[in-house]
Amino acid sequence: MARMQETIQFARQRGVITLRSLLLLFTAGLLLLVLIAAVSVSFDRFRDYMTDQLRGHSQDGATAIGLSLSNAIDGRDPVAAASLIDAVFDSGRYLSVVYIDNQGEEIAGRETSLRELKVPGWFVSLADLPLPAGEAEVVRGWSRLGKVRVVSHPGRAYEDLWKVTSRTVAGSVLVAGVGLIGLFWTMTRILRPLRAVEIQAQALGRRDFRRRVDITSTRELNQVTRAMNQMADDLGQLFEGQAKLIQHLRKVNNEDSVTGLASRRAFEQRLKVEVESEERAAPGVLFLIQLADFARYNQTYGREEADRLLVSIGDAIGGFSRGHSDSFAGRLTGAGFAVFLPGVSRADGVIWCRQLLDQLDGIYSDFSAPMDVSVHAGIAQAAENRNVRDLMAAADEALRQAQADEASACHAADADRLEHYNSETWRAIIKQAIRDGWLSLWLQPMVRKGDGDVLFHQVFSRMKTPDGWVKANIFVPMAERFGMTPDIDRWVLTRSLELLREQPDAQLAMTLGVVSVASDGFRTDLLEQLAMAGPERQRLQVGVSEQAIHHHRVQVGLLVRALNRLQVPVIVDRFGVGGVPFSYLRNLRFQALRIDSSFIHDIDSHEDNRFYLESVATIAHSRGVRVYVTGVETESEYSVLGDIGVDGAMGYHLGRPFEAEQ
Structure with a gap:
């Protein structure tokens, strides 16, 4: 359950946004706000400008028409007035031109609607330019005939406002896009050590202390990577120290300090499992090996040479043990050794024991020349009704019988026992x-x-x-x-x-x-x-x-x-x-x-x-x-x-x- 919770927590952590993405989103949001503010300000300013232009254009048109009706044309003639208004209106620059009398009745006029504008309808609704009307008096002498009301057509203003706004937005988006691309590239290069540190942290989580971060970036990130590398080194050294300590303790408790074989206690413990354990008990043979006259050799050549001999004998026995699957060997006494071969019959054990004794006899003879020395071995077979003590006793009895010969020899106990498969x-x-x-x-x-x-x-x-x-x-x-x-x-x-x-x-x-x-x-x-x-x-x-x-x-x-x-x-x-x-x-x-x-x-x-x-x-x-x-x-x-x-x-x-x- 705990491991499942850790997996879920890790999955949630992996779903959290990265620092680079967060910075890019923050910058993009900031640029978007700046863009909206800039476009809004520009839009409002230009909209006000276009409104002023429309107001001025309307007033100029009204003044021109009023003067024409007052001086050039008889404003009292509706037909002449209508002809003048038609001529002015047909220029297409006005939304409406109306000539009204003093009672507010229309004498002549033309008007149109806002159709076929070359800008999107939503933009027209958004801009919603005001339509100020220009007015001028029409007089004849000292008589006031009426007035002219003119509204300029805003189509041109909408088109100009649309062009300015769209170009402003496009330019801002282009600048922002280039800026974000540059920021992305910069952040990618700057934050590369963080990705390497993340991989290193995951490796540390797997207890892999070998990974290092070699990518350089800003001073602060370099300090982080150096600290992570130092922590990995320290943890690796701590693990190595613990491993060496445990290995040393294992050697002290379970290995012979001279030969490197199993100590007597470790050998007997493992032999007990192989022979007496219900789960692992299986047929096999036990060798007890003894170097004859080792005490005399030790006195003659000294302890240092004796240890060298034991090391060579231990290497040979260890090599023999490695050549037989699941077998193991140990040093029992000063010149006494033991080997157990699981699953081996007594007949095969005798053959392999003699081969091993020939090798050991050669090593012992080379070291002790010109002394006359020998090596003896006793063999006993493990069985279901035999515990470790009985097995060791049988092998020891066979060893004593082999020692009756002056020359190197091995002797097998239990000649009358049922033979296992060879x-x-x-x-x-x-x-x-x-x-x-x-x-x-x-x-x-x-x-x-x-x-x-x-x-x-x-x-x-x-x-x-x-x-x-x-x-x-x-x-x-x-x-x-x-x-x-x-x-x-x-x-x-x-x-x-x-x-x-x-x-x-x-x-x-x-x-x-x-x-x-x-x-x-x-x-x-x-x-x-x-x-x-x-x-x-x-x-x-x-x-x-x-x-x-x-x-x-x-x-x-x-x-x-x-x-x-x-x-x-x-x-x-x-x-x-x-x-x-x-x-x-x-x-x-x-x-x-x-x-x-x-x-x-x-x-x-x-x-x-x-x-x-x-x-x-x-x-x-x-x-x-x-x-x-x-x-x-x-x-x-x-x-x-x-x-x-x-x-x-x-x-x-x-x-x-x-x-x-x-």
Whole structure:
């Protein structure tokens, strides 16, 4: 509701007249008043002048006719008088000429009406020139015979008044038009910085602090633009400072200071979510890795060299983890490391563990020569009936068995456990499911914190296997390894758009795989399909994982900007586990963050994660970015989120996934 009110308020503000238009209207109104005043004054003056001319002309005509009737012609002769009046009247300069006797009786006369004037009738009504009459006495000797009354014809006066008035108006309008055009051009140039400042202010409203105003104008406007640029710089530095602080706190609480891998506490927290969480629990394997004789190496070469070795080992393990989708690694003890690979069978885990051990053994040997060193690893498989403590104990037991060998070796626990699908079996199952359409669309609600309303539904896919339908977090990591997620994401996108067309009020969100984001062909197909989708694409939020942002920064940037142009909302998914600096929030326009479930699990008893999420929510909201969380499985976890200030939450406690067809 608040956001809707803000939108309405913004729309009203956009309807307010601009400063340039206001100045132009004020100037035009002022010029119009001046024009009306000038024309009115000129009109009245010339009208009075023409009235005086008519009065003088009438009096002169009357005097001339009176003298003629008194001296040249016998005014007592009606015929002679009529002939004289006809001759004078036929000149066309008089409206009426009348000769009357002493009793007021007309002796002779002529008159006409105001017809066929060469001016508009409305102007005649407006001008309404008075018609003064001129009079002169007609005498014979000492006898008064009568008098002559003459009224001049005002046609010529109306025509002259019309010409003068129309030319005055036309000239004034021309001058005013030229003046307004000049004022418009001047105001446009002078007020250009204000338009740039408006765009900059809108960018600041979107928390984009990069825009600057470089246009110069008057001294006052230049001061405004400098102040705006300074404010943008200050806000940008403030955001950068906040982001660096939060990033530093995250590193301190969740990363090993030497290797950059996850700390023991952070690794175990995420492992607990992957193994014990009802929502995410899936098969996988755990590696426990130990550098043999590291204490002796440390004493021999010193702490600085030991740290260099640990950094190299951490880089190798981190590279291995990045090569396996959704896997993560951490440093548990001084020379002890751990790696968890979700969705991996024990057989494949043994193969990959041996490959990793060969790499680590080579690094350790190069650093420690001529010392004879080795690396050992223990492997245990996650299962539904095994918690984190049991899993760690099984892997630790396998590690001790591997350490019985002097040479580098890895040992797998649980040889008698039921084996999960190996990689080749997974490849065949996923390929067949894509080919035969053995996929199903599932939805899970994202609930608004506070009123419990559903904001949107997160879209998941489930796949049919010989053992039945399996969740996405089981088969997607394998699909990522085989590069098959683009085909799965295409199916999910097509089905989601169909669902949006079928349900006009639905709001959906889907998350793209890392391989899909990196694929030029998939991004092209995605954008083309969304462009053809129509308005329903604005009801589909597209998620990009933070790991994808970290490893494919250029491709993510191209995709996010293209989705912004299509007005498709973009979400950062699995926020917090990618170890990416917050700078991408400043360079790319994301509409929301979805916090990874590893930060939510047991958050009611995890003060560090709570403080981290509060800080993330604050900085995200300061940039207009919404904050969602996933993996809420208990009431105690959900109650804590209210104090953190998240916008929405999702998890089995709030709503379980259901099939879209239902």
